[in-house]
Amino acid sequence: MAEMPKDTPGHFLTPDELRVGIFVIIDLPWFKHPFTLNTFKIKSEEQLRELRALKLARYCYDPARSDGVALTGDQPLVDVSEASDGSPGSVASATSAPVAGHDDDPAMAIKRERMAKLSARRDQVANVERAFTKATAVMKNLNRNLMSRPKETLEDMGAVIGQMIEAFLESPEATLHVMGDKAGGDEVYYHSLNVTILAMMLAKDLGFDATTARDLGVGAMIHDLGLMDIPDRVLKKPPEEYNNAERSLRQQHVEYGVSAAVKLGLPSGVLAVIAQHHELADGTGFPKGVKGATMTPAARLVSLVNYYDNLCNPVDINKALTPHEALSFMFSRGRNKFDPTALQLMIRSLGVYPPGSIVQLSNDAMAVVTSINPKKPLRPWVMVYDAKVPKDEAIMLDLEKETEINIIKSVRPALLEPKVAAYLNPRKRVTYFFDAGSGDGAGKPA
Numbered sequence: 224m225a226e227m228p229k230d231t232p233g234h235f236l237t238p239d240e241l242r243v244g245i246f247v248i249i250d251l252p253w254f255k256h257p258f259t260l261n262t263f264k265i266k267s268e269e270q271l272r273e274l275r276a277l278k279l280a281r282y283c284y285d286p287a288r289s290d291g292v293a294l295t296g297d298q299p300l301v302d303v304s305e306a307s308d309g310s311p312g313s314v315a316s317a318t319s320a321p322v323a324g325h326d327d328d329p330a331m332a333i334k335r336e337r338m339a340k341l342s343a344r345r346d347q348v349a350n351v352e353r354a355f356t357k358a359t360a361v362m363k364n365l366n367r368n369l370m371s372r373p374k375e376t377l378e379d380m381g382a383v384i385g386q387m388i389e390a391f392l393e394s395p396e397a398t399l400h401v402m403g404d405k406a407g408g409d410e411v412y413y414h415s416l417n418v419t420i421l422a423m424m425l426a427k428d429l430g431f432d433a434t435t436a437r438d439l440g441v442g443a444m445i446h447d448l449g450l451m452d453i454p455d456r457v458l459k460k461p462p463e464e465y466n467n468a469e470r471s472l473r474q475q476h477v478e479y480g481v482s483a484a485v486k487l488g489l490p491s492g493v494l495a496v497i498a499q500h501h502e503l504a505d506g507t508g509f510p511k512g513v514k515g516a517t518m519t520p521a522a523r524l525v526s527l528v529n530y531y532d533n534l535c536n537p538v539d540i541n542k543a544l545t546p547h548e549a550l551s552f553m554f555s556r557g558r559n560k561f562d563p564t565a566l567q568l569m570i571r572s573l574g575v576y577p578p579g580s581i582v583q584l585s586n587d588a589m590a591v592v593t594s595i596n597p598k599k600p601l602r603p604w605v606m607v608y609d610a611k612v613p614k615d616e617a618i619m620l621d622l623e624k625e626t627e628i629n630i631i632k633s634v635r636p637a638l639l640e641p642k643v644a645a646y647l648n649p650r651k652r653v654t655y656f657f658d659a660g661s662g663d664g665a666g667k668p669a
Contacts, residue, residue, distance in 0.1 A: 235281035241271055244290030248283040249274075257331050259625055260618065261611055263586060264288065266627065341619050369445070373487045377441075414532060419443040422528045425568055429524065435492060439521040442496025446525060449480030449497075461539040477501060477510050495519040500529050503560040515562060523562040527569065530561070535579070546577030547633040574600040581636050581647060585629040589639065591647040596623050601630065608646050617646070 236245065246264045249256050257273055262285075265271060274282065368376045422443045426436050450458060453476050457469050465473065480497045499522035502508035504515030508526070515523055534549040544552060550570055558566065574595035576582060582590055582605065590605035602622035609618055622628060636644055 233283075234286055235283055237281060238275045238279070241265065241274055241282055243267065243271065246285045246288035247274065248285060249277075250283050251277070251279075257333065259620060259628070260586065260588070260607070261609060264290070369448070369487065370483065377487065377489070414536060415444055415447055417532045417536070418446065418525060418528050421532070421569075422524050424572065425524055425528070425565060426521075428568055428572070429520070429565065431520070435521055438490060438492030439496065439524065441489070442493040442500075442521060443525050443528075445480070445484070445493075446497050446500040446529065447476065447480065448483050449476035449478065452476065452479040459538065461537075461542075463539075474501075474509050492519065492521060495522045496525050498522070500525045502526055503530075504562060505559045507560065520562075524565050527561045527565050530557075531569070541637070545580055545633055545635055546573065547575070547580045548635075550577060571597070574603060576600075576603055576630060576633060578603075581634045581639065583631045583634055585627075585631055589634070589643050589647065590620070593619065596621075599623050603630075605630075606647065608643050610642070610646075614646050 241247070243265050246262070248262045249258065251261075256277055258270075265274070419440060422439060423436070426439055431439060453473060457465075457473055460469065462470070462473070477498060477500070481494060484494050484497050496519070499508075499513065499518045502511065502513050502518055502522070503526065504518070504523065506512050506514040518526070531549055531553065534544045534552065535546055537543055550573060553561065553566065554570060572595075574592075574597070576592045576595075578592055578594055580592040582592060584590055584605070584607070588607050588609070590607045592603045593606050594604045596603050599622075605620050605622060607618040607620060612618055620628065622630070636647075639647070
C-alpha cells in the first residue's frame with residue numbers, strides 16, 4: 224500500500240463532496256494532474272470539474288486551511304489511521320491512478336505543453352551553469368598564468384570575454400541560478416565573474432562602444448588582481464574586525480593590482496577600472512577618494528556592481544543582505560555614492576525581487592526568484608519548495624501567467640527551515656546568469 228507523506232493530513236472527501244473553499248491536497252505526482260501545484264484552495268467551478276475529472280475515489284484535504292471546515296462537524300471525514308486495508312478511505316484507494324482516457328483532457332494537454340516549456344527552461348539554465356563553471360575554471364588558470372605568460376594570457380582572456388558574451392548575454396533578461404557552495408580561495412573568482420557578468424549586462428543598455436566594453440570586461444575580471452598580494456589571514460577576516468593596519472593593508476590591494484596591470488602593459492581603460500573599483504561618486508571611496516566626474520564610465524559601473532555583490536556576498540556570510548535588501552539599501556541610503564543612471568538601470572534590470580530573493584507566496588509556499596519579468600516586476604519566475612517533488616524536478620512558475628498566486632514578502636535565507644533552505648539552496652555566494660536559451664541574440668553589448 225502507498226504511504227501517506229508525513230505532512231499530508233489524513234482527511235478525505237468524495238468527488239461529490241468537493242466544493243469551492245476546500246484546501247485540497249492532490250496525492251499524485253505533479254506531472255499527473257493539470258494543476259500548477261499539488262496543494263491549493265479550490266476557487267472556481269472549473270477547478271472542481273478538473274479535480275473530479277481525475278476520477279480519484281477520495282480527495283485528501285486540510286480542514287484547517289479550508290473555508291468553513293473544522294476537524295469535527297458536518298463535513299464527512301475519513302481518518303487514514305482507521306482505513307489502512309484498501310477500503311474506500313485508505314490511501315491506496317484515495318490515490319489510485321486516474322482512469323484511462325483522462326490524458327486526452329484539454330487541461331492535460333495544456334499541462335504537458337507547460338511541462339515541455341519548463342523542461343526546456345531547465346536545460347537552458349543547465350547550459351548557462353556549465354558555461355559559468357567553465358569560465359570560472361578558465362579564470363583561475365588565467366590568473367595563475369597572468370604574470371608568467373602575460374601576452375598569451377591576455378589573448379586568452381579576450382577570448383573568454385567573447386565566450387561569456389555568447390553564453391550569458393544572448394537575452395536581456397537576468398537569470399540567477401542558485402549553485403552549490405564554493406569554498407576557500409575560489410570565492411574571489413566567483414565574485415569577479417559575478418561582477419563581470421552583471422556589469423556587462425548593464426553596459427549593453429548604457430551603450431558602451433566596443434573598446435569601452437572590452438576594457439570593462441577585462442578590468443572587471445581582474446579588478447581584484449592585487450588581492451593575491453594580501454595574506455589570507457587578512458582576506459578571510461571580517462572587515463569590521465580589522466585593526467587600522469589590517470584595514471590599510473586590505474585597501475592596498477587596489478594599488479598592488481594597478482602596479483601588476485602596468486607591468487602587463489594593459490590599456491588605460493583597464494587600468495582605470497582596477498584603480499577605481501572601490502571609488503564612489505561622492506568621493507567617500509578609496510584609495511584616492513576621487514569623485515564620479517573624474518572616474519571613467521566603465522569604472523563607475525564596476526564600482527556600482529562590485530558594491531552590490533559585496534553586500535550580497537560579504538566575508539561574514541551572516542551579514543549578507545538579500546538581493547532585495549541590497550538594492551533597497553543602495554537606493555534609499557546610498558544613491559549619491561553611485562552613477563545615478565547606472566543605479567536606476569540596475570534596479571530596473573534586477574526587478575523589485577532580484578534573482579536569488581527568497582519569497583513567501585500567497586498560498587504560503589516558499590520559493591526562490593529565478594528570473595525577472597521586466598514588464599511586470601512584481602511577477603517574476605520562481606522555483607517553489609514542495610517536499611513531495613524531487614529537487615531536480617522542482618516546480619517553476621511564471622507568476623505573470625499564474626495570476627492567482629502573488630508574492631507576499633521577501634524572506635532572509637537564515638530564517639528558513641533547514642530542509643527548505645537545502646531545497647531552494649540560497650547559496651552563500653549568489654551568482655548572476657543570463658537566460659541564454661531564448662531570444663534571437665538581442666542584448667549583446669556592442
